[in-house]
Amino acid sequence: MAESRYIWLDGQLVEYEKATVHFLNTALHYGLGVFEGIRCYSTQRGPAIFRLKEHMTRLVNSAKILGFRSLPFTAEQLGEACKDVVRANGFQACYIRPLIFHESDKRDLNLDSGVARVGIAAWSWGAYLGDEAEEKGVRMNVSSYTRHHPNVMMTKAKVTGNYANSVLAKTESVRLGFDEAVMLDPQGYVAECTGENLFIVRHGVIYTPGTWAVLEGITRDSLITLARDLGYQVVETQISRDHLYIADEIFVCGTAAEVVPVTEIDFRVIGNGKAGPITRALAKVFRAVVQGEHPRSAEWLSYVNE
Ligand code: PMP
Structure with a gap:
């Protein structure tokens, strides 16, 4: 580093x-x-x-x-x-x-x-979930720790103290041999990962938990916009644990992680166990945007030397 x-x-x-x-x-x-x-x-x-x-x-x-x-x-x-x-x-x-x-x-x-x-x-800082994560995908578990209730910790705020919850879940996952944790909200629905938002793809439609109890991720917002630009339907909804298991594709995103496919959750293979086509398409367009090679770049990049 x-x-x-x-x-x-x-x-x-x-x-x-x-x-x-x-x-x-x-x-x-x-x-x-x-x-x-x-x-x-x-x-x-x-x-x-x-x-x-x-x-x-x-x-x-x-x-x-x-x-x-x-x-x-x-x-x-x-x-x-x-x-x-x-x-x-x-x-x-x-x-x-x-x-x-x-x-x-x-x-x-x-x-x-x-x-x-x-x-x-x-x-x-290189790829947060590992150099091979974007290509090969990562393995996750559903954490034994619950994500914050929005009236206990403020989920829209990146408060340092909130991250003790992320550290508990991340450390547990890594010690169990996974790369990252999926965290459920206090109602038992999928919330987010310890430092990423999560999306699933099923029958060609992209689903993601609404921001009622998760961080309003800026990468999440960018990918929703880019997915809609590409003509995909994106739905914000409640996602249950078993929805994860039967998804065709899952990917997570965040500033540090960028766009990363998830190939396994709780020892269930997701889709065909490889990065899916929609995940790949979004990762590609995201890369073009951040490198200044996409129509959205003008809106989303601040050039430091200009
Ligand atoms: N959820 C949590 C808990 C996070 O810490 C992060 C990283 N900031 C995200 C989601 C993704 O947010 P962003 O895309 O804005 O980095």
Whole structure:
């Protein structure tokens, strides 16, 4: 993993080694942070950040959901800061990690006792679910852990503390020998994976859980748009565990993972055990978009050097 030389912290680019926070920081102790994961891609016009505006809006919305009443920077300023981080580090392609985190010397559980600080880091990150994932697919289990109830943890917000649930499920899956976990919501329907949204294909129609209790994934939104552009029907609906087993195709998507076919769930082979044709078509068009080679690229890419 190639690290960056500079991290943006509270409005300034600081050297990697100097971008530290105190041991008693409240975000560290109580999970009081909100973050984003964004990819910057190499294109003919230089590095380009995918859907920067949407990621900044979700970041600021996450902060609002967690309860921060004011932030030291606007979404626009943070978007510019993301570009600064890519430029300062000379990356062509990278993963960008903005984090708004709480700091308070009172150390109580009241958000209003402290302030919001902001950092943005970037690093070079390969395929999150493995180099062969997009081609060969991944194996998953349905987790023994339930995904958040929307009135327990706020599922529309990328709150750091929410990710303890993802870590429990992911670690369990990997220890069991799978690549990733499918998580069910408290009603028992399919919600999402630990860091990806999920789609199934059956009889040529694409289905995905609605965003009532899952993260509003930006890759998910992009794939729904691209699938409809290609003429596919996409339906947001409740999906049960056994729907997964009899799907013709399953794929998951996220900023880190991108578009990845699922070839097995709970030891049931999905479809013919290979990436299906609709999954392949969507992965291909997604790749074209992020590389700046698709009509949607103009709308969705922010060129860092222009
Ligand atoms: N669900 C969860 C729980 C996630 O952490 C992520 C990654 N941000 C996603 C879905 C996918 O969202 P996106 O496509 O915006 O990265």
